[in-house]
Amino acid sequence: MKALYISHNGELEIKDVMFEDKIAGNEVLLRICHVGFCGSDIKTFKGGNSMALNPVIPGHEIGALIERTGENVPSYLKKGTVVTCNPYSACGSCSSCRAGRTNACRNNRTLGVQRNGAMCEYIILPYEKVIPCSGLTTLQSALIEPMSVGFHAVDRGRVSDNDCVLVIGCGMVGLGAIVRASLRGARVIAADIDDDKLELASKMGAAFCINTLKTDVHYALGELTGGDGPDVVIEAVGSTATYQMAVNEVAFCGRIVCIGYASNDVSLNTRLFVQKEMDILGSRNSTPNDFRAVIRYMQSGECPVESLVTRTIKPSEALETLRWWSDNPGKVFRIVVDFRS
Numbered sequence: 001m002k003a004l005y006i007s008h009n010g011e012l013e014i015k016d017v018m019f020e021d022k023i024a025g026n027e028v029l030l031r032i033c034h035v036g037f038c039g040s041d042i043k044t045f046k047g048g049n050s051m052a053l054n055p056v057i058p059g060h061e062i063g064a065l066i067e068r069t070g071e072n073v074p075s076y077l078k079k080g081t082v083v084t085c086n087p088y089s090a091c092g093s094c095s096s097c098r099a100g101r102t103n104a105c106r107n108n109r110t111l112g113v114q115r116n117g118a119m120c121e122y123i124i125l126p127y128e129k130v131i132p133c134s135g136l137t138t139l140q141s142a143l144i145e146p147m148s149v150g151f152h153a154v155d156r157g158r159v160s161d162n163d164c165v166l167v168i169g170c171g172m173v174g175l176g177a178i179v180r181a182s183l184r185g186a187r188v189i190a191a192d193i194d195d196d197k198l199e200l201a202s203k204m205g206a207a208f209c210i211n212t213l214k215t216d217v218h219y220a221l222g223e224l225t226g227g228d229g230p231d232v233v234i235e236a237v238g239s240t241a242t243y244q245m246a247v248n249e250v251a252f253c254g255r256i257v258c259i260g261y262a263s264n265d266v267s268l269n270t271r272l273f274v275q276k277e278m279d280i281l282g283s284r285n286s287t288p289n290d291f292r293a294v295i296r297y298m299q300s301g302e303c304p305v306e307s308l309v310t311r312t313i314k315p316s317e318a319l320e321t322l323r324w325w326s327d328n329p330g331k332v333f334r335i336v337v338d339f340r341s
Contacts, residue, residue, distance in 0.1 A: 001016070001017060001019040001120055001121040001122055002014055002015070002016060002017075002120065002121055002315065003015055003017050003057050003116075003119060003120035003121070004057060004058065004059075004119040004120070004315055004318055004337070005055040005056065005057055006041060006044050006045050006052075006055060006056055006057075006058050006322075007054060007055040008044060008045075008047045008049070008052070008054045008055075009047060010045055010046065010047065010323075011055075011319075012045065012318055012319040012322060013319075014315055014316065014318075017120070019120075019121075019122055021068075021122065021124070023068060023069075023070050023124055024070055025070040025071045025072035025073075026070055026072045026073065026126055026127055026128075027069075027070045027073070027124050027125065027126055027127065028066055028068070028069050028070070028073055028077060028124070028125055028126075028127050028130050029066070029067045029068040029069070029122060029123075029124050030062075030064040030065065030066060030067060030083065030085070030118075030122065030123050030124070030125065030130070031064060031065045031066075031067045031121070031122055032059075032062065032064050032118055032119075032120060032121060032122065032123060032339045033063050033064055033065060033138035033139075033142075033338070033339060033340050034062075034063035034064075034138045034139045034141070034142040034312075034336050034337065034338055034339070034340075035058075035059040035061060035062055035063070035117075035118050035119050035142060035336065035337050035339065036059075036061030036142045036143065036145075036146065036334050036335065036336050036337075037058065037059075037061075037318075037321075037322070037325070037334070037335040037336070037337065038058075038060065038061060038112070038146065039171070040052070040112075040113055041058040041059075041112065041322075042322060042325055042326065042329070044056065044058065044113075045322050045326065046326060048263070049113070051113055051114060052112075052113050052114070053113075053114065053115070053116065056112065056113070056116060056117070057112065057116035057117050057118075057119055057120055058112040058117050058119050059111065059112045059117035059118035059119035059120075059337075060085075060087030060110055060111040060112040060113070060117050060118065060145060061087075061142050061143070061144075061145045061146055061334075061336075062083075062084050062085045062087070062111075062118045062123075062141070062142060062145070063082070063083075063084060063133075063137070063138030063139055063140065063141035063142035064082075064083055064084070064085070064118070064123070064138060064141070065080060065081065065082060065083070065138065066078060066079050066080060066081045066083060066130070067079065067122065069127070070127070072127075073127040074127065076132065077127055077130060077132065081132050082132070082133045082134075082136055082137065082138055082141055083130050083131055083132050083133055083141065084131050084133055084141040084142070084144045084145065084291070084295075085111070085118070085125055085129050085130055085131065085145075086128075086129045086131060086145075086288065086291065087110050087111035087112065087117070087118075087129075087145060088102075088103060088105070088108050088109075088110055088111075088285050089105065089107075089108055089109045089110070089115075090102035090103075090105040090107075090108065091105055091106070091107040091108075094106035094107055102287075103152070103284060103285040103286055103287050104282075104284045104285065108285070110285075119315070119318075119337060119339075120339075121339060131144075131288070131291050131292075131295070133295055133298070134295075134299070135299050136295070136298050136299065139305065139309070139312070139336060140298050140303070140305055142336055143172070143298075143303075143305065143308060143309075143334065144291060144294045144295060144298065145286070145291070146172040146173055146176065146334070147172060147173075147175065147176035147179065147294045147297075148176065148286035148290040148291050148293075148294045149173045149176060149259065149283075149285060149286050149290075150172070150173045150174060150175065150176020150177035150178070150179070150180065150234075150236065150259070151176050151177070151179070151180040151286060151290040151293050151294055152283055152285065152286040152287060152290045153173075153176075153177050153234050153236070153257045153259050153283040154177050154180040154181050154184065154234070154257075155180075155287075155289075155290065156257050156281050156282075156283040157232040157234060157255050157257040157281065157283075158232075158255065159180075159181050159184050159186050159232055160184060160185070160186065161184060161185030161186060162186075162231075163181075163186045163187070163230075163231040163232050164186065164187045164188075164189065164224070164225055164228075164230045164231050164232075164251075165177075165181045165186045165187070165188050165189065165230060165231065165232045165233075165234065166188075166189045166191060166221065166230035166232070166233045166234070166246075166249065166250075167181070167188060167189070167190050167191065167201075167206070167234045167236060168191045168192075168233065168234065168235050168236060168237055168242045168245060168246060169191070169192060169235070169236035169237035169242065169260065170190050170191075170192040170194070170197040170198060170200065170201040170236075171197070171236065171333065172308065172333055172334055173236045173259055174190070174192075174201075174234070174236035174237075175200065175201060175204055175308070175333075176294070177234045177236060177259075178190055178201050178204050178205050178206050179204050179205055179297060179303075180293065180297075181205070181232075181234075182204075182205025182206070182207075183205070183297070186232075187207050188205055188206045188207055188208075189206065189207065189208045189209070189210060189221070189224060189230060190202070190206035190208070190209045190210070191209075191210045191211075191212050191217065191245075192209075192210075192211065192212065193211060193212055193213045193330070194211075194330050194331075195211060196331075197330075197333075198210075198211060200304070200307055200308075200333075203304055203307070204303075204304070208224055212245075217245060217249065218248070218249060221249050225251070228251045228252075229249050229250055229251035229252075229254065230249065230250060230251060230254065231250075231251050231254050231255070232250075232254060232255045232256075232257065233245075233246040233249060233250045233254065233255075233256045233257070234256075234257045234259065234283075235256065235257065235258050235259060235260050236259045236260055237260045238259075238260025238261045238262045238263070239260070239262060240262060240264065240266045240267070242260065243258070243260075243262060243266045243268065244266065244267075244268060244269075246258075247268050247269060247272055247273075247278075248269070248272070250276065250278055251276070252275075252276045252277070252278075253276065253277050253278070254276065254278055254279075255278065255279040255280075255281060256278060256279070256280045256281065257281045257282075257283050258280065258281065258282050258283065259283050307333070308333050308334055309333070309334050309335075309336050310331070310332045310333050310334060310335055311335045311336070312335075312336045312337075312338050313335065313336070313337055313338065314337070314338055315337055315339065318337060321335055
């Protein structure tokens, strides 16, 4: 079968690889239809992802059709079913797994990063990792995983209808956080440096938008919150400036949820940790419940899929597109590769 391989030196090639379609009793053979390129993929392409195999088949944002199932697979997973996949692994024995939080498994190996992913024609997975997407297309299904990461952050932040929530960063993960926070009845403020992203954030549930390049953020948040600051800040960028903004602007006794990976060490005013008695929470990956919540949102018909997909490309266009993305990072929500013939 044909598969895309990314190398850390800015190379991408399509290779013919041997594929054995023999499946065990608990496995499912999937025919890949759509796969999203993630920020981690562009980071790998540019040589900045030390966690990734080199070279690696990327792809963990999956929309696929079931081709065949093993004899022990439940009957609700049938040939032709539209599915997405939980791309994370869990060892079952580390402290996270023992606590039931397998999304944060110490030994996790994500598809397309620590192990080869789904940018190929077929893939075999245990049925427990296959999630049916009733009523959705394979293109919609490929958007579920990145949005589920934002959904999980809202869950970690214990967001309720009494909260004012600031989401810093309006990429796919940040937009997922905006959607779920607004669905929970929270008042949501979106912050980004790009007006197009802020416009989309407004369509997806943000009550207020702040362009941090054009606005005094502290003043604007004070005006919007009566001087208190947001009850919950969700950091979905991973930069020094945005981490510092989260600590400086969160309300006293507020919660900060950290999703973004900062490339460098970040200097923070730890005096505020104590004075504000803030909760600082990490948020990693997502859970099956988060996947199901995104699927319900997608099924509602409220998700502006056309606005979220910047480009749909064929595998042969992937190298040119990654080069373009490298030169235009602020203009991309999602690039989706169409593997259908």
